[in-house]
Amino acid sequence: MKQRCCQRWSAAKETVVHDGEEDKVEEENTRAICNSSAMNDEQQSLLLSSSSRFSPPQGVKLSYGTAGFRADASLLPSALYRVGILAALRSLKTGSIIGLMITASHNKVSDNGVKIADPNGGMLSQHWEPFADALANALSPKHFLLLINEFVAKEGILMDGVSQAEVLLGRDTRPSGDALLEAARQGVTSVVGAVATDMGVLTTPQLHWMVRARNKGMQASEQDYFEQLSSSFRCLEDLIPAEKRKFDGLNNKVIVDGSNGVGGVKLKVLGSLLSALVIEVRNSSEDGGVLNDGVGADYVQKEKVAPHGFGSKDVGIRCASLDGDADRLVYFIVPPESSGRIDLVDGDKILSLFAVFIREQLSFLNENEGVTNSHQARLGVVQTAYANGASTNYLKQLGLEVNFTPTGVKYLHEKAAEFDIGIYFEANGHGTVLFSESFVGWLEAKTKEISSGSNGSEGKKAALRLLAVSKLINQAVGDALSGLLLVEVILQYMGWSVHRWNELYHDLPSRQLKVKVADRNAVITANAETVVVSPPGLQEAINAETGKYHKGRCFVRPSGTEDVVRVYAEASTQEAADTLANSVAKLVDQFLGLGSS
Ligand SMILES: CC(=O)N[C@H]1[C@@H](OP(=O)(O)O)O[C@H](CO)[C@@H](O)[C@@H]1O
Numbered sequence: 001m002k003q004r005c006c007q008r009w010s011a012a013k014e015t016v017v018h019d020g021e022e023d024k025v026e027e028e029n030t031r032a033i034c035n036s037s038a039m040n041d042e043q044q045s046l047l048l049s050s051s052s053r054f055s056p057p058q059g060v061k062l063s064y065g066t067a068g069f070r071a072d073a074s075l076l077p078s079a080l081y082r083v084g085i086l087a088a089l090r091s092l093k094t095g096s097i098i099g100l101m102i103t104a105s106h107n108k109v110s111d112n113g114v115k116i117a118d119p120n121g122g123m124l125s126q127h128w129e130p131f132a133d134a135l136a137n138a139l140s141p142k143h144f145l146l147l148i149n150e151f152v153a154k155e156g157i158l159m160d161g162v163s164q165a166e167v168l169l170g171r172d173t174r175p176s177g178d179a180l181l182e183a184a185r186q187g188v189t190s191v192v193g194a195v196a197t198d199m200g201v202l203t204t205p206q207l208h209w210m211v212r213a214r215n216k217g218m219q220a221s222e223q224d225y226f227e228q229l230s231s232s233f234r235c236l237e238d239l240i241p242a243e244k245r246k247f248d249g250l251n252n253k254v255i256v257d258g259s260n261g262v263g264g265v266k267l268k269v270l271g272s273l274l275s276a277l278v279i280e281v282r283n284s285s286e287d288g289g290v291l292n293d294g295v296g297a298d299y300v301q302k303e304k305v306a307p308h309g310f311g312s313k314d315v316g317i318r319c320a321s322l323d324g325d326a327d328r329l330v331y332f333i334v335p336p337e338s339s340g341r342i343d344l345v346d347g348d349k350i351l352s353l354f355a356v357f358i359r360e361q362l363s364f365l366n367e368n369e370g371v372t373n374s375h376q377a378r379l380g381v382v383q384t385a386y387a388n389g390a391s392t393n394y395l396k397q398l399g400l401e402v403n404f405t406p407t408g409v410k411y412l413h414e415k416a417a418e419f420d421i422g423i424y425f426e427a428n429g430h431g432t433v434l435f436s437e438s439f440v441g442w443l444e445a446k447t448k449e450i451s452s453g454s455n456g457s458e459g460k461k462a463a464l465r466l467l468a469v470s471k472l473i474n475q476a477v478g479d480a481l482s483g484l485l486l487v488e489v490i491l492q493y494m495g496w497s498v499h500r501w502n503e504l505y506h507d508l509p510s511r512q513l514k515v516k517v518a519d520r521n522a523v524i525t526a527n528a529e530t531v532v533v534s535p536p537g538l539q540e541a542i543n544a545e546t547g548k549y550h551k552g553r554c555f556v557r558p559s560g561t562e563d564v565v566r567v568y569a570e571a572s573t574q575e576a577a578d579t580l581a582n583s584v585a586k587l588v589d590q591f592l593g594l595g596s597s
């Protein structure tokens with residue numbers, strides 16, 4: 001078999017695009033591939049023929065980054081094909097279903113991207129990221145095949161044609177999505193024994209939810225997703241004490257900006273299943289506006305202005321904004337005579353609202369008769385350095401454990417999973433609440449135990465509420481749709497208006513800037529990205545500048561999704577935050593600017 005492989009390989013070599021490597025290396029590689037027993041003959045042949053349909057673009061280096069590969073869509077077919085292969089290998093390796101989502105989230109409409117959902121619905125295991133990078137950037141077919149061979153051997157993946165793999169494919173509403181999905185499908189099916197299932201146009205969190213549900217042997221269709229969210233929302237509504245039900249014309253309505261993307265369409269379906277809440281969707285993909293153009297959670301959070309289609313007619317009403325693939329959520333209020341400015345109710349405030357509610361339910365559970373204190377639930381919250389300092393102070397004053405991780409939900413999620421209940425949010429609105437399996441099991445047991453004794457007690461209701469929250473809020477990844485329903489039902493429960501919620505604490509004025517530099521990777525940080533360790537001297541200069549401002553806080557880090565260094569500054573006044581950010585941006589430019597390479 002090995003000999004046949006070598007013959008075919010020699011033939012394939014004729015068609016190789018010459019990439020400047022020495023013949024000697026090529027021969028060694030060929031020998032290595034042929035000598036490897038990681039892939040059988042049929043498999044190698046399938047990969048060779050399918051890869052010839054997807055040449056990688058020259059002169060482009062892709063990086064899996066904070067949230068998968070992202071680039072102009074025209075550069076991506078080969079990466080999608082290769083990520084399809086990676087997803088099939090991951091499915092073989094884990095013996096589970098894997099997800100592949102085609103989206104570039106809040107990026108402009110001409111961009112697209114791809115990310116992988118692991119068996120538990122979370123992000124791709126970080127130790128596979130270097131393979132993703134290498135595979136996407138391999139230029140010659142020989143290098144491509146060698147990489148797969150080596151990786152398959154190293155990971156002990158069985159490519160015997162007997163083992164089965166399945167990858168669920170989803171895409172957002174971008175026009176390039178169809179063609180890229182086809183490239184990914186061809187990648188998946190070029191792994192022997194792997195099938196690709198097209199789940200259609202979805203939000204990113206829907207696909208992650210489906211992957212998790214399928215692997216847990218649960219119902220996992222889109223209808224099941226809507227059913228689970230709407231029924232757990234109704235359950236939470238039913239558990240609102242009668243004296244707190246204060247619906248009036250304003251309180252049961254929320255207006256949502258769908259960023260001209262997929263989230264608006266899905267939210268309309270979800271809204272149709274709820275009677276007590278009126279969700280008005282604007283900027284939905286079928287409305288004809290351009291995706292993420294002057295709309296969406298990223299725009300609203302960064303610019304602090306109303307999205308297109310919102311204005312003076314919305315003064316005082318609760319408004320929310322989703323991003324392009326509906327995994328981020330922020331709320332906002334249009335103040336009277338705002339001339340476009342808004343009061344932002346960001347991810348930190350969503351986290352704080354969830355924390356207040358969950359903390360209260362846990363105290364009911366622990367205080368109430370009929371509930372033994374056998375399980376003191378550990379509640380933890382996780383933020384990044386971008387969290388407003390006022391939110392961190394507020395959470396600490398509540399007596400909560402506040403943890404910090406680097407930017408990127410993969411880090412926050414991992415940390416939050418260490419708690420019985422872990423709440424994580426980025427300031428930009430991406431986050432969720434994780435419940436440990438053991439705590440959910442404990443809650444289930446408690447609701448049964450209590451029901452035989454003190455039926456209807458606060459302890460039982462608290463256990464039922466927490467169980468319903470664990471079903472409502474997406475356990476796989478941050479989800480704007482499930483987050484929105486949880487915010488809405490907690491506001492009802494508290495009897496709070498959006499203004500009351502916004503008054504939990506007052507944000508410290510802040511400013512974010514981007515600086516173009518020669519090489520952003522020259523910035524190396526430590527302590528959850530709050531301290532620059534390289535280039536030497538930069539952190540000392542930042543400290544000296546920050547020390548000049550009352551309540552000053554400032555940090556810089558290289559972006560994982562854009563070719564820039566980000567500067568974040570906070571101070572007691574907006575003017576001071578702006579000046580601090582601008583001074584530090586100048587320092588970054590002095591140390592690393594385009595002229596300093
Ligand atoms: C300051 C900021 O908002 N950074 C965003 C942005 O990452 P950067 O690495 O900062 O480019 O995109 C990430 C993916 O969506 C998101 O997780 C993160 O919070």
Ligand SMILES: [Mg+2]
Pocket residue numbers: 105106323324325326327328
């Ligand atoms: Mg997104």
